Amino acid sequence: AQSVTQLDSHVSVSEGTPVLLRCNYSSSYSPSLFWYVQHPNKGLQLLLKYTSAATLVKGINGFEAEFKKSETSFHLTKPSAHMSDAAEYFCVVSQAGGYNDMRFGAGTRLTVKP
Amino acid sequence: EAGVAQSPRYKIIEKRQSVAFWCNPISGHATLYWYQQILGQGPKLLIQFQNNGVVDDSQLPKDRFSAERLKGVDSTLKIQPAKLEDSAVYLCASSPRTGGNQPQHFGDGTRLSIL
Numbered sequence: 001a002q003s004v005t006q007l008d009s010h011v012s013v014s015e016g017t018p019v020l021l022r023c024n025y026s027s028s029y030s031p032s033l034f035w036y037v038q039h040p041n042k043g044l045q046l047l048l049k050y051t052s053a054a055t056l057v058k059g060i061n062g063f064e065a066e067f068k069k070s071e072t073s074f075h076l077t078k079p080s081a082h083m084s085d086a087a088e089y090f091c092v093v094s095q096a097g098g099y100n101d102m103r104f105g106a107g108t109r110l111t112v113k114p
Numbered sequence: 115e116a117g118v119a120q121s122p123r124y125k126i127i128e129k130r131q132s133v134a135f136w137c138n139p140i141s142g143h144a145t146l147y148w149y150q151q152i153l154g155q156g157p158k159l160l161i162q163f164q165n166n167g168v169v170d171d172s173q174l175p176k177d178r179f180s181a182e183r184l185k186g187v188d189s190t191l192k193i194q195p196a197k198l199e200d201s202a203v204y205l206c207a208s209s210p211r212t213g214g215n216q217p218q219h220f221g222d223g224t225r226l227s228i229l
């Protein structure tokens with residue numbers, strides 16, 4: 001069985017300051033991990049994915065995430081927030097060798113203040 | 115490349131009525147997924163197709179929900195009869211093939227409101 005816990009339901013930052021969205025996962029097997037972003041009334045867009053290669057993963061729009069097996073974490077970061085980053089972010093775990101049974105976290109809503 | 119297309123974007127019906135949603139995946143994508151996203155929650159997988167066969171429908175409420183993917187391309191998801199708790203956004207996604215390391219490409223969803 002696998003699951004993810006997004007530790008914050010809402011994060012608020014000021015424009016130009018760093019962003020940290022926290023995610024812990026649980027998986028009985030080698031996991032694949034993803035971060036998706038969802039803007040209002042839109043579908044989900046892939047930000048980045050970890051599939052057992054480099055533990056530091058770079059994604060689109062300046063986001064990156066670090067896979068830490070010892071801490072079972074996959075936190076998402078960005079050095080400097082932009083107003084356009086305001087959205088809902090989902091951490092997702094899947095079994096790497098499985099049939100793509102994705103389990104989504106409950107989401108973190110990011111607010112960016114001017 | 116064209117993305118995943120879904121229609122309609124919005125639907126309002128009364129409880130006990132029936133409704134159908136349509137999805138056209140990215141061309142060449144063998145795997146298609148339907149998700150239910152209730153307000154304030156992450157998406158929950160309802161059903162996964164590999165070509166025109168069902169891979170996983172363990173979370174599909176089969177007494178009222180049905181889905182098909184004829185010819186392994188387009189798919190429809192139907193609810194009959196609808197209940198108030200079915201109010202949600204229904205997302206369709208596709209990936210080139212099945213496998214846990216395959217990212218999924220999502221459509222914009224259909225927002226269903228039950229009165």
